[in-house]
Amino acid sequence: MNIERANPIRRFWQRYRGLPPTVFALSLVSFLNDTSSEIIYPLLPAFLFLALGATPFAIGLIEGIAESLASILKLFSGYLSDKFAKRKLPVFLGYSLAAIMRPLLAFVTSWQQVLVVRMTDRVGKGIRGAPRDALLAAEVPEDRRGMAFGFNRAADHLGAVVGPIVAFMLLTYLASDPENPTLAEYQSVFLYASIPVAVGLFVIVFFVHEPKKPAEESAVSPKLSLDGFDGSFKRYLLILALFTLSNSTDAFLLLRAEQAGVAPAMLPLLWMVLHFSKVFSSLVGGELSDSVGRKAMIISGWVVYSAVYLGFAFVNAEWQAWMLFVLYGCYFGLTEGAEKALVADMVDAEKRGTAYGLYNLAFGVTVLPASLMFGGLWQLFGAEAAFIVSAGISIAAAVLLLSLRIERKQKN
Incomplete structure (x- = not known):
């Protein structure tokens, strides 16, 4: 018993092992996606400013439009996932857009092209966000929802820890001068960044399961309204x-x-x-x-x-x-x-x-x-x-x- 108390990994496993497999799968997908995103995000301002000659205003415009678009789309994607009683499909489509668009950063030659790529990437975030949270909530009873969402957010934040480390390692390996990377060297890093989110798609397909909607709920027609x-x-x-x-x-x-x-x-x-x-x-x-x-x-x-x-x-x-x-x-x-x-x-x-x-x-x-x-x-x-x-x-x-x-x- 003393050994168990002294072993935090065992205590952690005992608390969380009862969570449904879909919660673990969605958390793994969040980890992989954020690892991919955080490989790119810390490098993007320098890439735009130094390699593409973008102004600070242009950098702010790119991120501002991208994030605002994601917030608005989450409302519509959540509503549609209620209307058609489908959560897994929009989650898959949202992450698929990220997997498709992020490699394109390896081929951009202007900040306007980066704007298009980032906007489309954030469209994916807007599509998947609300249905993913609804799918996660449906997997656990009320007395374990906090644990499930906390675990999912922890996995997401862990990706934000791993991503910059991977970016540093890639830049150190690929760049002849890591303190002053060339356009092509930045783009090579961005190409590798697409791998984790692509792996996440396989996790969604094979390990994320959507519960069937009860027959008595089939007649419910949700409205996009408060x-x-x-x-x-x-x-x-x-x-x-x-x-x-x-x-x-x-x-x-x-x-x-x-x-x-x-x-x-x-x-x-x-x-x-x-x-x-x-x-x-x-x-x-x-x-x-x-x-x-x-x-x-x-x-x-x-x-x-x-x-x-x-x-x-x-x-x-x-x-x-x-x-x-x-x-x-x-x-x-x-x-x-x-x-x-x-x-x-x-x-x-x-x-x-x-x-x-x-x-x-x-x-x-x-x-x-x-x-x-x-x-x-x-x-x-x-x-x-x-x-x-x-x-x-x-x-x-x-x-x-x-x-x-x-x-x-x-x-x-």
């Missing part, structure tokens, strides 16, 4: 949108860390530490939400977020920036799995695709305004004011969520 959801779910979405108004791009955190003394060469390592924190906290946070409660975990995470942003307002030493990034990772672990599990708790099974689409839309509509507001406050009043205002908004959202009465649906 009218079919109760008031508590609508208020939950509004509170999420308010919180997201405080959640600007993480580029501001990296900039603040550099101002606090973190050397530019250390920023990728700092980013990797953040994702390590996300991995471990996602496993803990998702599981705790099953026992402590979803709302309590989300509120705790938002309070941690507020504390982190207050810390960044007054950070003045390198070690403080490292500590704040670790705590920032804990915010994700406390909230991501719990938020998604709570969506499944609050809506009927046949409307979960639409519900997850609305959930993602609630985040998407305020992402751009959040970054614009934060950047404007920083420019006009200084970094301290921007971080303090964001911290205040997140606390206001936490207070509103505390007063929200959650109406759970018993149907799986």
